[in-house]
Amino acid sequence: xxxxxxxxxxxxxxxxxxxxxxxxxxxxxxxxxxxxxxxxxxxxxxxxxxxxxxxxxxxxxxxxxxxxxxxxxxxxxxxxxxxxxxxxxxxxxxxxxxxxxxxxxxxxxxxxxxxxxxxxxxxxxxxxxxxxxxxxxxxxxxxxxxxxxxxxxxxxxxxxxxxxxx
Amino acid sequence: xxxxxxxxxxxxxxxxxxxxxxxxxxxxxxxxxxxxxxxxxxxxxxxxxxxxxxxxxxxxxxxxxxxxxxxxxxxxxxxxxxxxxxxxxxxxxxxxxxxxxxxxxxxxxxxxxxxxxxxxxxxxxxxxxxxxxxxxxxxxxxxxxxxxxxxxxxxxxxxxxxxxxxxxxxxxxxxxxxxxxxxxxxxxxxxxxxxxxxxxxxxxxxxxxxxxxxxxxxxxxxxxxxxxxxx
Numbered sequence: 001x002x003x004x005x006x007x008x009x010x011x012x013x014x015x016x017x018x019x020x021x022x023x024x025x026x027x028x029x030x031x032x033x034x035x036x037x038x039x040x041x042x043x044x045x046x047x048x049x050x051x052x053x054x055x056x057x058x059x060x061x062x063x064x065x066x067x068x069x070x071x072x073x074x075x076x077x078x079x080x081x082x083x084x085x086x087x088x089x090x091x092x093x094x095x096x097x098x099x100x101x102x103x104x105x106x107x108x109x110x111x112x113x114x115x116x117x118x119x120x121x122x123x124x125x126x127x128x129x130x131x132x133x134x135x136x137x138x139x140x141x142x143x144x145x146x147x148x149x150x151x152x153x154x155x156x157x158x159x160x161x162x163x164x165x166x
Numbered sequence: 167x168x169x170x171x172x173x174x175x176x177x178x179x180x181x182x183x184x185x186x187x188x189x190x191x192x193x194x195x196x197x198x199x200x201x202x203x204x205x206x207x208x209x210x211x212x213x214x215x216x217x218x219x220x221x222x223x224x225x226x227x228x229x230x231x232x233x234x235x236x237x238x239x240x241x242x243x244x245x246x247x248x249x250x251x252x253x254x255x256x257x258x259x260x261x262x263x264x265x266x267x268x269x270x271x272x273x274x275x276x277x278x279x280x281x282x283x284x285x286x287x288x289x290x291x292x293x294x295x296x297x298x299x300x301x302x303x304x305x306x307x308x309x310x311x312x313x314x315x316x317x318x319x320x321x322x323x324x325x326x327x328x329x330x331x332x333x334x335x336x337x338x339x340x341x342x343x344x345x346x347x348x349x350x351x352x353x354x355x356x357x358x359x360x361x362x363x364x365x366x367x368x369x370x371x372x373x374x375x376x377x378x379x380x381x382x383x384x385x386x387x388x389x390x391x392x393x394x395x396x397x
Contacts, residue, residue: 003169007234010173014241017181025188025197032195 029078037078041120048084049075060087061132065095082126085117086138093135093145097165101155102148110145114138134166167225167363173238179358180245186351187252192341200251203269204258208251210276211293212243217280218289219365221246226363246358253355256348257300260338264308268300285369290360297352305345313339 020039029035040046056071068091076084089110096106118124118138126138135141144166154160188197200208215221224230226239258268275296284292311327 004234006169007173007238010170010177011237011241013174014177014181014245017178018245021181021185021188024185025199028197030195035195 031077033077034079037076037080041078041080046078046080048081051075053084056084056087060091060094063094065091079116080120082117082121082138083128085113085120086126086128086141089113089117089138089141089145090133090135093141093148094165096148099161099163104149107145107148111142111149114142114145118142134164169238171361172226172235172242172363176242176358176361177245179354179361180242180249183249183351183355183358184245184252186347186354187249187256189344189347190340191343191347192339198255200248200255201258204251204254207254207272207276208247210273210280211250211254212247214276214279214284214289215359215362218284218286219367219369220286220289220359221362222365225365242362246362249355249358253297253352256351257297257304259304259308264304268304272296272300283369286364290356293359294356297356301348301352305340305348309340309345 023038023042024035027038029038037046052071052075056068056075059065059068059071069088072084072088072091075081079085092106092110092113096103096110117126121138124138128136130136135144188199190196190198212221216223221243223243226242227236228239231239254272258272259265275292279289279292311324
């Protein structure tokens, strides 16, 4: 009886361990914070740091994007919160936006961030109720970032200098 | 073999090997699953383990065992196979000429082990030497050639070496932490293999008394028994 219990417990532990290894192989966390964040998120126990998020939003609205991303990283170390990742992506957009041309590297990082946000959002849908933003959904933001790194004839239109940052 | 060792210790050891062998820490954390070729090498290694008596399949998944016991045995075999594949992926360089050379080296070595039909002790020694030498070549020699040099002369020599070898030898930087984790993974893997239930037989050398030059037992004048040679 004792042997049977040991074998059942051992099998359950081995399956759980194997599932964890499969999860890290698929999700490819880049830090221990992402590993622990992913595990706590899988049981619904992940919480972001609200104070750090507010700090990040304050920096973001003051156009201090590097500082904003540092605060967002503190708020969401595991990159599991859709709203925070949306603002991270938006910070890349605003920092990389230029009247004549955009910074492709920053825009690519923005696309990666908005993809992360969509991956962890329920149904991949993100709508942000923020009056200060010109793009309030992840789909709009991604399209804008994608357009920024795409080369096309309209890039040479001189009227581009009149467009506004969203 | 106790139930704890079979159901808990061995699967945990082998799964830890899988995890440690998959971790790469060159800057940020990443996880590399076993390559397709390492599955072939692992199948060959599994054959060698059974052939040498290092792993007695009847003591793990034999039909005389109960359903629960066979389930535990199957988990041990599956996790050991995964650990073996992960270890071979770990000690094989990621790209270039070294990747091809290491793959051939490991493949031929395992073929030799299979054709030589060695016993448990010799197989354990062979595995330790095989994995140890591959570890040294990848994480010490190749890593030293691929790590960005600090001095300008060393850097110039490194650039020259890359030029001469057309960049086929240099590897992506593995990071020192990966090497330490790899060492732990290999040590843990060998420990796990040593803990497997061995077969109840051993390979012995037979002494043929009628062979020329064969040693034979002789009685000395003082009555003690020793060995002598047949004329």
